[in-house]
Amino acid sequence: MTARGPPTGVDKLSANPYILPDIELENLWRTMEAAIIGLPLAGKSTFFSALTGSGGPAASPLRARGVSVADVGVPDERVERLTGLFRPKKTSLAVVRFKDLQAELSPNGGIGAAAIAELRGADAITLVIRAFEDEAVPHPMKAVDPLRDFNRLLDALLFSDFEVAERRAERLEKEGRRADREYLRLGRIRERLEQGLLLGREFFSPEDERMFAGFGFLSAKPIIVVANTGERAARTNELEEAVLRHGLVLFHIRGLAEMEVSQLPPEEQAEFLADLGVDEPVKNRFLRTVYAQLNLISFLTAGEDEVRAWSIRRDTPAVLAAGKIHSDLERGFIRAEVVEWDRLLAVGGFKEARQSGAMRLEGRAYPVKDGDVLTIRFNV
DSSP states (O other), X not given: OEEOOOOTTEEEOSSSOOEEOSSOXXXXXXXXXXXXXXXXXXXXXXXXHHHHTOSXXXXXXXXXXXXXXEEEEOOOHHHXXXXXXHOOSEEEOOXXXXXXXXXXXXXXXXXXXXXXXXXXXXXXXXXXXXOBOOTTSOBTTBSOOHHHXXXXXXXXXXXXXXXXXHHHHHHHHHXXXXXXXXXXXXXXXXXXXXXXXXXXXXXXXXXXXXXXXXXXXXXXXXXXXXXXXXXSBOOOHHHHHHHHHTTOEEEXXXXXXXXXXXXXXXXXXXXXXHHHTOSSOHHHHHHHHHHHHHTEEEEEXXXXXXXXXXXXXXXXXXXXXXXXXXXXXXXXXXXXXXXXXXXXXXXXXXXXXXXXXXXXXXXXXXXXXXXXXXXXXXXX
């Protein structure tokens, strides 16, 4: 144990020194994860490299078992502006973790066992669909057909979920628990999956969400479909209609070209992006999509030591946002001092915010807003 001062954004009321375990704060909360899968030669790893700005698969302890992992910082002007005000020793962006998975389809139509655990642990799933023509990179099934490939991946997700529901239902039958709510709900789940319908995020009631939290149903997660149109785009009309019909989001990328742009210095990217007909790097555009699908916002902490953005679900209460910074802050939460980032910037600091009335006190249940700057008062 090492005695340290409180983390940035913390005001301790006790006279006792604040004690933290001698570990990095980054290990004290869970990073949002988006898994990326696709059929062979769809451009899945190219897309991953475009997001990370790397020229190839990222080095990772998981690489040996077919997983590349990268934590990607979420660009945030507010962090830059507050850094200019506080001149901290360190700045940190909110992070989304991307996982590039080698997800082979099993003979029975499901997802191979090697990728299932990673997918079930992810917060969102990205399906990369080949939507480009290139004789130098022949499609494994000869003809390029985005709708066919989309349906194959979607069916694999549905089948994998059906297997989980079926196995659990069979176990409940053996235990004589056919009248249990869980068994009855599993019947509805299997019926929906057999119809080729995603479970989606609205299918489960809050009680069901708690009941099935450990199942990790793939088709209940936010799913983003990425159409890789490359240099010569294939027809995507039918794909667009199918994605819309399933209530999913379709994101377009120019594959290899956008990956190459991502590797350039930031000051050189604008001209090449303009040639591609886009205003921002694919990383920025896709992170906004991920944030929207996961219903995420960012709050901030600021001070001389660090200016930092933290990603949380929208309407997270202040006490749980405090726990995002450190578990002790949640356990000993008293109240939060809150000021909007732009008002803090306008008045020139926390002292001025308190004097001007821009700073306000909020309790445990306060739903944290995007762009709030929090100072957590606590006592443990």
